[in-house]
Amino acid sequence: MPSPSTxxxxxxxxxxxxxxxxxxxxxxxxTQEEALLEADRxxxxxxxxxxxxxxxxxxxxxxxxxxxxxxxxxAASEIMKTSxxxxxxxxxxxxxxxxxxxxxxxxxxxxVNIGGLERYTADTARAQGVLKAPTPAADTGKKVVCxxxxxxxxxxxxxxxxxxxxxTVLEALHAYGGVLRxxxxxxxxxxxVINKEVETVQAMGVKFHTDVLVGATIKLDDLRKEYDAxxxxxxAGLPMMLGIPGENAVGVYSANEFLTRINLMQAYxxxxxxxxxxxxxxxxxxxxxxxxxxxxxxxxxxxxxxxTIAYRRSREEMPARAAEVEHAQEESVQFEFxxxxxxIIKDENNRVTGLRFTRNELGAPDEKGRRRPVEIAGSDFVMxxxxxxxxxxxRPNPTxxxxxxxxxxxxxxVIALNEKGxxxxxxxxxxxxxxxxxATVLLAMKDGLDAARKIxxxxxxx
Amino acid sequence: MQENEILVKEQxxxxxxxxxxxxxxxxxxxxxxxxxxxxxRDGGERVPVTLVDWDEKAGTITVIIQSIGKSTFxxxxxxxxxxxxxxxxxLGTAVEMKNYGTVAVIGGGVGIAEVYPIAKALKAIGNKxxxxxxxxxxxxxxxxxxxxxxxxxxxxxxxxxxxxQKGMVTDALKACVNSGEKIAAxxxxxxxxxxxxxxxLMVELGIEPYASLNPIMLDGTGMCGGCRVxxxxxxxxxxxxxxxxxxRTIDFDELIRRTGEYKLQEKTAxxxxxxxxxxxxxxH
Numbered sequence: 180m181p182s183p184s185t186x187x188x189x190x191x192x193x194x195x196x197x198x199x200x201x202x203x204x205x206x207x208x209x210t211q212e213e214a215l216l217e218a219d220r221x222x223x224x225x226x227x228x229x230x231x232x233x234x235x236x237x238x239x240x241x242x243x244x245x246x247x248x249x250x251x252x253x254a255a256s257e258i259m260k261t262s263x264x265x266x267x268x269x270x271x272x273x274x275x276x277x278x279x280x281x282x283x284x285x286x287x288x289x290x291v292n293i294g295g296l297e298r299y300t301a302d303t304a305r306a307q308g309v310l311k312a313p314t315p316a317a318d319t320g321k322k323v324v325c326x327x328x329x330x331x332x333x334x335x336x337x338x339x340x341x342x343x344x345x346x347t348v349l350e351a352l353h354a355y356g357g358v359l360r361x362x363x364x365x366x367x368x369x370x371x372v373i374n375k376e377v378e379t380v381q382a383m384g385v386k387f388h389t390d391v392l393v394g395a396t397i398k399l400d401d402l403r404k405e406y407d408a409x410x411x412x413x414x415a416g417l418p419m420m421l422g423i424p425g426e427n428a429v430g431v432y433s434a435n436e437f438l439t440r441i442n443l444m445q446a447y448x449x450x451x452x453x454x455x456x457x458x459x460x461x462x463x464x465x466x467x468x469x470x471x472x473x474x475x476x477x478x479x480x481x482x483x484x485x486x487t488i489a490y491r492r493s494r495e496e497m498p499a500r501a502a503e504v505e506h507a508q509e510e511s512v513q514f515e516f517x518x519x520x521x522x523i524i525k526d527e528n529n530r531v532t533g534l535r536f537t538r539n540e541l542g543a544p545d546e547k548g549r550r551r552p553v554e555i556a557g558s559d560f561v562m563x564x565x566x567x568x569x570x571x572x573x574r575p576n577p578t579x580x581x582x583x584x585x586x587x588x589x590x591x592x593v594i595a596l597n598e599k600g601x602x603x604x605x606x607x608x609x610x611x612x613x614x615x616x617x618a619t620v621l622l623a624m625k626d627g628l629d630a631a632r633k634i635x636x637x638x639x640x641x
Numbered sequence: 642m643q644e645n646e647i648l649v650k651e652q653x654x655x656x657x658x659x660x661x662x663x664x665x666x667x668x669x670x671x672x673x674x675x676x677x678x679x680x681x682r683d684g685g686e687r688v689p690v691t692l693v694d695w696d697e698k699a700g701t702i703t704v705i706i707q708s709i710g711k712s713t714f715x716x717x718x719x720x721x722x723x724x725x726x727x728x729x730x731x732l733g734t735a736v737e738m739k740n741y742g743t744v745a746v747i748g749g750g751v752g753i754a755e756v757y758p759i760a761k762a763l764k765a766i767g768n769k770x771x772x773x774x775x776x777x778x779x780x781x782x783x784x785x786x787x788x789x790x791x792x793x794x795x796x797x798x799x800x801x802x803x804x805x806q807k808g809m810v811t812d813a814l815k816a817c818v819n820s821g822e823k824i825a826a827x828x829x830x831x832x833x834x835x836x837x838x839x840x841x842l843m844v845e846l847g848i849e850p851y852a853s854l855n856p857i858m859l860d861g862t863g864m865c866g867g868c869r870v871x872x873x874x875x876x877x878x879x880x881x882x883x884x885x886x887x888x889r890t891i892d893f894d895e896l897i898r899r900t901g902e903y904k905l906q907e908k909t910a911x912x913x914x915x916x917x918x919x920x921x922x923x924x925h
Contacts, residue, residue, distance in 0.1 A: 351729065351860075351862055352729075352860060353680055353687070353726070353727040353729070361860075361864075389727060390727050390728060390729040391666070391729075392729060392730075392732070392862055395670065395730065395731060395732055395862075396666050396667065396670060396729070396730065396731070397666060397670070416862070416863065416864040417863055417864065418864070418865065418866040420866065420869075420876060422876075426869075426876065427869050427870075427871055427876065427892075427895055427899065429898055429899055429901075429902050430902075432867070433865060433866040433867070435864055435865045435866060436859060436865035436866055436867040439859050439860060439864070439865050440859065443859075444686070444687070444859065445684065448684070449906065449910070450906070450909055450910045450913050451684065452684040452685075453684060453685050453686040453711060453712055453910060454686050454687075454859075455903045455906035455907070455910070457902070457903065457906065528898060529894075529895060529898040529899070530898075576862065576863055576864060577863070578862060578863065578881070
């Protein structure tokens with residue numbers, strides 16, 4: 180009999196005052212003992228609301244049952260029936276919004292730690308050598324190319340290969356993973372985990388190339404001639420800036436630049452690595468999303484005197500995951516709510532010395548129901564800073580659309596899809612941030628999987 | 642022959658090397674004014690380098706690199722047959738090619754290599770090309786022969802008078818205009834102060850100025866925004882909107898300060914590198 184009333188096993192984490200000085204993973208994997216206790220809490224309800232709430236439909240009760248039975252290889256295979264990136268999903272999915280948010284135990288005993296179990300399954304199965312890439316179907320003779328190697332393209336490529344197509348992934352940077360690699364810090368997602376997940380997709384026979392920027396190195400139209408179908412999963416990748424005076428001062432980073440220096444280029448290991456980074460004494464991060472939390476927590480690990488996240492509205496309206504906000508607070512990141520940045524103050528050498536803000540109060544809700552910030556006259560103040568990180572969002576990178584005149588984009592620069600989910604070009608599909616403008620890893624993966632099904636149908640499969 | 646392989650390496654002077662590299666896709670797509678991002682080793686920087694030449698048939702690109710920091714020292718210690726770890730390109734917006742009539746193409750130091758493809762392309766579509774090449778001293782003046790081959794007139798100047806005219810490229814440009822040349826547009830690449838003063842002079846002389854900017858870059862694809870420059874009072878990304886910009890309203894002083902952001906760190910890296918590699922590479 181399951182034991183739902185057993186306390187939820189959350190595993191252990193590095194203590195905040197220790198982890199804020201290193202880039203090692205914050206949360207540790209569940210131990211075998213913890214995993215078995217946790218698996219035993221699952222009721223295996225027939226309606227499986229968790230699975231229904233998962234955008235990629237992971238067979239959650241089935242994999243947990245296999246964990247409970249001690250068959251970790253089978254558990255991994257159950258997950259991989261619908262998701263080929265379990266070690267990543269187990270770590271970065273917002274489970275509280277999806278599977279765990281719908282667990283029937285949630286109200287009374289606390290949801291089953293599905294994310295923790297998924298991560299345990301992937302890590303343990305991989306360590307034991309029983310995580311097996313699925314065997315692809317017989318070759319279809321069709322060639323498909325996936326642009327980008329982020330979560331959306333990886334999911335699409337793996338699914339297409341499973342269906343028996345000849346699949347190639349083209350990445351613009353020098354390492355695979357897209358936003359997983361340049362955006363998400365190693366203390367949330369170790370680089371080794373990304374490498375291993377990519378290796379699994381490679382083991383299925385998907386071909387990968389770095390250093391190909393579609394639109395520059397090769398045109399989309401050339402790819403259309405060479406391949407039977409194209410998937411564009413090239414992500415967001417165009418940072419939004421504030422448009423306030425002083426934004427080009429030395430010491431002002433976009434979140435993309437700051438995170439790329441640290442995560443992709445490993446600037447925190449400088450001079451062992453060659454890309455530098457500099458934070459000074461006081462860091463201000465502007466924004467309230469997950470990138471702002473990641474940037475602030477990365478900045479903290481470079482050990483300045485203070486890191487402050489400044490956000491226009493109040494804590495309630497912040498789009499970041501609650502857990503990320505809590506982690507940041509535990510690591511001594513400070514928050515300044517209800518402030519609007521007005522001007523970056525700089526010295527005679529064009530270096531940042533501070534930021535002038537105006538205080539806000541909350542007004543009427545906007546179209547999304549979030550209360551709008553309203554400036555309070557005469558409330559200006561200056562906060563000293565050596566480094567300012569602008570984390571207010573991004574838009575799709577226009578490299579492909581600019582060099583493909585027939586590819587329709589919306590006013591916001593995202594690739595336009597028709598009601599069937601196709602772009603304006605036959606055989607060209609798109610998903611992830613290039614159609615959403617900035618979403619989550621999980622939704623990007625879902626788009627990739629959905630597109631793979633559409634591409635299958637387009638290529639005459641089932 | 643494999644991708645990224647160095648087929649030819651040629652030393653142009655004590656600090657400048659020329660590499661011919663096998664990279665067919667880039668060779669096919671390259672246009673004048675574009676660049677590539679190079680990486681030499683695991684953990685290495687992404688370094689933007691101008692495409693000096695390319696040969697679609699042979700599948701090769703040519704880059705010319707001056708040793709100025711750790712990464713460029715390491716690039717220049719690669720040998721024929723070695724491979725760059727990564728080459729991404731061609732990046733940036735190509736220079737718009739049209740017939741201006743008479744154009745000035747002005748290169749300073751290793752910037753001569755960078756204006757070469759622009760001179761070549763401008764000449765190919767029928768412009769009268771006046772090239773002005775400047776360097777501190779004779780040994781640093783590179784590609785004179787190649788520039789002469791694609792120019793109607795070539796003027797060399799050195800700061801110390803060891804070769805050609807003694808003086809700056811601005812002196813030569815002024816003399817050129819005073820002698821009656823009607824120059825419609827000028828393209829300048831070199832150290833930032835040189836580009837600043839040459840652009841200013843061009844405006845005074847009624848020449849439409851263009852300058853190619855070299856801010857700090859990371860990805861080179863428009864993703865990071867580190868290469869922000871101010872042109873016409875607007876923020877532009879040099880990697881995708883440039884690197885060549887109309888130069889009347891470029892904020893060169895801001896660019897100088899932004900490119901100096903990591904001076905200290907760069908010094909640390911060079912010192913550590915020299916200490917670690919003194920014996921192996923014989924840099925001194």
